[in-house]
Amino acid sequence: MARTGVSDSKPLLDLHKKADDRRAPLRTWANACGPIDRWQPVEVDEPKMAPVKMEPEPPERRWERRLSAQTSDGIIMGFHEDGQTHSDDVVDKCVEERVLLHPRGLQSLHSLQALVPSLLRREVELALETLGLVWDRAFAWDMFLVMMRTQTWYSFPSADLPRHFTDATRAVLVDWLIKVHEMMHFQEETLYLAIHLINRSLRQIKVSTANLQLLGMVCLFLAAKKEECLLPEVSGLCYLMDHTYTRHQLLRMERKVLCGLKFDLSYCPPLHFLVILTSVARCSVKVVWMARYLLELSLLEGQCVVFLPAQLAGAALCLSRQVLQEPPTPEGEAAWCLASSIHVGSETALLRIMHILAKAAAKAHTRETCATFIKFSSPETMNVSRHPGLKNASALLGVCT
Amino acid sequence: MAHATSIQYEPVAEIGGGAYGTVYKARDTESGQFVALKSVRVQTDQNGLPISTVREVALLKRLEQFDHPNVVRLMDVCATKRSDQETKVTLVFEHVDQDLKTYLERAPAPGLSPDRIKDLMRQLLCGLAFLHSNRVMHRDLKPENILVTSQGQVKLADFGLARIYSCHMALTPVVVTLWYRPPEVLLQTSYATPVDIWSTGCIFAEMFRRKPLFCGDSEVDQLGKILEVIGLPPEDEWPTDVTLSRKNFPSFMPRPIAEFVSEINEQGAQLLMNMLTFDPLKRISALNALEHPYFRDEETLTQTKR
Structure with a gap:
């Protein structure tokens, strides 16, 4: 996969250029790869069991409320007795009313408590399996729990960068890597891993501003070694950097990064959490694309490194739903409840x-x-980035203004 | 980097040649702790470190994060360039003075108590179940790379190295002991995690016997010694497409394992035979072995359970 033949479509990075000169040559190669099919929402034939029929509420409010009710396990929430001691009044009232209205409802309340974890479990297993994230469905739930617990390893205590780097420099580097990544037709995981490796490297090894681009490229190269079947040639990578660095410099940086990170390349990308959430929540294709767009934007934001992968995914999905304001359906609401x-x-x-x-x-x-x-912004991604709803941030988040 | 590593770790002694290269005992000058340094020389082309090395070492690092009590700690990893074609990857492990081989040798006359053996086996299987559930095979399990701390804690070492070393292996003809090898490896058919269970079975027997169970001096001899005990398997269990035909062996009848492993109780003997099963698909798994009635009495539970 030597891409040395690509001539003037090479994404340029110049951290020292003046702002006006730094406009990247984008259109030529942008959108070269379409959407990846496996990220489409999971379709299930069997009818979805809707445990509670509640009045459709603004989704963001329900999400918020659920957050306060958490089981001791900390991963699945609500529906347990201890959940009621928290401020989960509205849901409880809602369920209680149903119980009073329908004598048989009491039974269903009990079965509901038992049902939700197993329903969720089934949905998560299905999502992981469909996405090819597990080899054996029997391990799927355990793997999900491990993902949830170990994700704390992948956030940073502070968003501070070493003195000579700014968030703006970092964003320019990430943006350039997003272009290179797209040009290479790498998988999405490779991009998330590469940026994570950069975040760690910047904090663990000394790199001069002059070598920042080299560091970025090496992180992408290492991420590809971990995730991809086809590897680019080092000479091709040097070409993409205008031969600013030699092959030897690149390989030396590779050893430096590997030693600095002690060969630890493990990561759980927020994208995986997003995929699980959108699959369980039966989100529409458009909601998924919007959430993926918002999630990728988080890569450019230096402040986002302090958050957990699942938090980033959850927030991207909530915002996506809020922006698109799709009309609620009973099935969709029930699935969202579960998610x-x-x-x-x-x-x-x-x-x-x-x-x-x-x-x-x-x-x-x-x-x-x-x-x-x-x-x-391409038709393949349903033009989500050009959605008019995104233009006005303050209106989007009335709560925050 | 090379400089930094050699300063941080000061070699104290050579400990064992090892199948894959010299292993050094060294002192970590920062913490004063002893460590074991294992170096692998990997061939590097113009694209840097091979993918296999990057992935395997990354996997070991990932396992490290789970901090499993029955797996040796990988404390540090470093890559140093030796030449354009060769990079040295140094793995820094925690150092444990004693392996199971010396532990067995040092045990006073009647040997280990049955409870001690049960505890060692449980820890060994816990470590193995952990590796297997993370899709890591040991492939070369033997008393020499099962470490026993002074507190009696079992720690598996040298796991997952086989694949990292494999390119180096091709260059150096090494003598690797055959004694713990299962039939499928001796017959050179495809193999997976049951390999480690076979080796565990051999080691289980050795804990009682205080000498190895099958001591063959060639592949055929090793297989012959195995079949003498477990009996010649039926025709349909013998793998097809192997050079060594079933006809090469006399039709041995299975013999009671107690003949070879005295002092083992009935449940222990049953578990041992589940491990020393010819067909790898019928061999017990590490997780199921832990559920075996042999381990059921709770008195010998140690902190290493789970």
Whole structure:
């Protein structure tokens, strides 16, 4: 997969250029790869069991409310007795009314308590299996629990970067890598892993500003070594960097990064959580694309590194639903209820992320770092990045203003 | 980087040649702890470190995060360039003075008590179940790479290295002991995690016997010694497309394992035979072995359970 033949479509990175000169040559290669089919929502033939028929409510409110009711397990929420001691009044009242109205409802309330975890479990297993994330369905639930528990390894205590780097420099680098990644037709996981490796490398090894691009490229190269079947040639990568660095410099940086990170390349990308959530919630294709767009925007935001992968995914999905405002259906609401019982993060954290993402999305088209905006403006991605609802961040998040 | 590593770890002694290269005992000058340094030389082309090395070492690092009590700690990894064609990857493991081989040798006259053996086996299987559930095979399990700390804690070492070493292996003809190898490896058919269970079975027997169970001096001899005990398997269990035909062996009848492993109780003997099953598909798994009635009495439970 030597891409040395690509001539003038090479994404350029110059961290030292003046702002005006830094406009990237985008259109030539942007949108080269269409949507990846396996990320489509999972279709299930059997009818969905809707445990509770509740009045459709604004989804964001329900999400918030669920957040406060958490079982000791910390991963699945609500529907347990201890959940009622929290501020889960509205749901309980809602269920109670049903119980009073329908004598048989009492039974269903009990079975409901038992049902939700097993329903959720089945849905999560199905999602993981359909996505090819597990080899054996028997391990799927365990793997999901491990994903939820171990994700804390992948956030950072602070968003601070070493002194000579700014969030703006980082964003330029990430934006350039998004272009290179797209040009290489790599998988989405490779991009998320590469950015995670950059975030870690910047904090663990000393890199000069002059070598920042090299570091970025090496992180993408290592991510590809971990995730991809086809590897680009090092000479091709040097070409993409205008031969600013030699092959030897690149390989030396590879050893430096590997030693600095102690060969630890493990990561659980927020994308996987997004895929599970959207699958359980039976989200529409458009909601999924919008959420994926918003999630990718989070890569450019240096402040997002302090959040957990599941929090980022949850926030991107909430915001996506809010922007698109699709008319609720009983099945959709029930599925959303089920998805919301996965505890992804505190209300405050989710709102903070949603605020960051809404702001980023509102400005995306005017920024120099607009590779993601362009990538998601294609018909294949349902033009989500150009959705008018994204223009006004403050209106989107009335709660935050 | 090379410089930094050699400063941080000060070699103290050579500990064992090892099948894949020299292993050094060294002192971590920062913490004062002893560590075991294992180096692998990997061939590098113009595209840097091979994918297999990157992935395998990354997998070991990932396992490390789970901090399993029955798996040796991987404390550090470093890559140093030796030449354009070769990179040295140094793995820094925690150092444990004693392996199961010396532990068995040092055990006073009547040997280990049945309860001690049960505890060691439970820990060994816990570590193995952990590796297997993470899709890591040991492939070369033997008393020498099962470490026993002074507190009696079992720690598996050298797992997952086979694949990292494999390219280096091709260059150096090494003598690897055959004694713990299962029939499918001796017959060179495809193999997976049941390989480790076979080796565990051999080690289980050795804990009672205090000498190895099957000591063959060639592949055929090893297989012959195995079949003498477990009997010649039926025709349909013998793998097809192997050079060594079933006809090469006399029609041995299975013999009671107690003949070879005295002092083992009935349930232990049953578990041992479940491990020493010819057909890898019928061999017990590490997780199921832990559920075996042999382990059911709870008095010998240690902190290493789970």
